[in-house]
Amino acid sequence: MSILLVNCRKENILTDSSAKLEFSVDTVLFDTVFTSIGSTTFLLKAYNTHDQTIQISSIRLDQGSSSSYRVNVDGIDGHTHSDVTVLPNDSIFIFIEVTIDPQDLDLPFIVEDNLVFQTNGNEQIVNLVAWGQDAHFHGGLGNLTVLESNAEWSNDKPHVIYGIVAVDSAECLLINAGTQVYCHAKSGLYIYKGCLMVEGELNNEVVFQGDRLEPYYENLAGQWGIEIDFDYQTQFGIETATISRGGIWFYECLESRIEFAVLKNGIIGLQVDTSGVATSEYAVTVNNSIIKNMSAVGLYGVGGSVYGENDLIANCGQSCMSLAVGGKYHFNQSTIANYWNESNRQAPTFALTNYYEDIDGNLQVRDVDVDFRNCILYGNNADLTDFSEFFIDLEEEDFQQFVFTNCFVDTERDVSDDGNHFFNISNNPSEPPFEGPFDGDFDLPISINSNLTASQIGGVGEDIEGWSRFSPTALGCYEANGE
DSSP: OHHHHHHHSOOOBOOOTTOOOEESOSEEEEOOOOSSSEEEEEEEEEEEOSSSBEEEEEEEETTGGGOSEEEEETTEEOSEEEEEEEOTTEEEEEEEEEEEOTTOTTSOSEEEEEEEEEETTEEEEEEEEEEOSSOEEEEEEEEEEEOOTTOEEOSSSOEEEEEEEEEOTTOEEEEETTOEEEEOTTOEEEEESSEEEEEOBTTBOEEEEESOOSGGGTTOSOSOSOEEEEEEEETTEEEEEEEEOOSEEEESOOSEEEESEEEESSSEEEEEESOOSOTTSOSEEEESOEEEOOSSEEEEEESOEEEEESOEEEOOSSOSEEEESOEEEEEESOEEEEOOOSSOOOSOSEEEEOEEEOTTSOEEEOOEEEEEESOEEEETTTTSTTOOSEEEEOTTGGGOEEEEESOEEOOSSOOSOOSSSEESOEEOSSOOOOSBGGGTBOOOSSOOBOSOOTGGGTOOOBOTTSOBOOSSOBSSSOOOOOO
């Protein structure tokens, strides 16, 4: 009779909304390199750390029956499980299986789903992640992964960046011509006191873009770039904020070089923070490259140093080029043009500043060393009253070194020849004769000629497409060639 009474006693279920489950991992990552149609099983444990029984109202796959994943909860298969009981200070076993055909080019590079738990009105999520196509995969979501010493990326298969992938101090990453690099959301390269060598070639460029391959994402900005989440206390409780950094983020880097590269559809393209090289050198050299369709900034310099020639930086949600807190920048034959039409843009195409306010409210000023020759710095807000697409705001300006020669700009500032900072500047209300700027075509059917020959600006004898430059050369990265 005692046994019968115990078995018939109503089970005491904990229903407090503060009672949640704990999991063995928060992300199930199937990082197997699939070489054929293959199936992998992962064990996930869900723990009840309380002294009373918990009943899980439901366990389900977000994508339901269309998911690539299958779930077995304590021996029962199914995409959805209801009223699962977990005894006090006990756990349940959940087996997760995924089947991937890496040769299926219709699959994304990263196949994701969520396993969703509903308990006492709470929703808890475990992320499910598997490599979809045959590619080289680097990193892990939410993690900072340091590459092996002096890594080299070949063009035999695509490379997929998942999370923050770092090149550590004194190390170098070499990316060969023709390599395709796909970055997941919130992902990118972080060059920390190391170096990056991108060795693209004409018609065999290195391309950085998001990892979504559907047609909808082909020209969608904001798909990738390093984002860091952090919690902070407010009067209303704990809030989460996100800060964005460059898709390729250089910090105190060694001398790095990017040749014939395309960066597109991210948040911030290149970010160069705090030069780590000698003052006579440039931290990053960017030649014959395109940065376009960034939701925020194309090239963001923060006290960095960059040399560039034959570059196109175009169509960004804020500025195409923002150079802040001083630094050293020299650009020849480059087109910095903003015809962003996805939203109202408030920032200028080009901005140069040299100061910031520290935590004590004091203004800190940094020197600038800036030289732009034969460049176009223009945007589609040029016709707005009291709006400059070419914006310079420098503290202690008389002591700063900045020179713009033979450039086509739009600004409210007086840029007439002064024998010091401005030489032969065209502050023209008429826009440059671009072929189709709103569609990203900044070729010039008619040259805007400068007064400088190629040899006078450092020997830029060909444009970004390999066409020989005339003498005097045209402004910007494209030489008018009648094509």
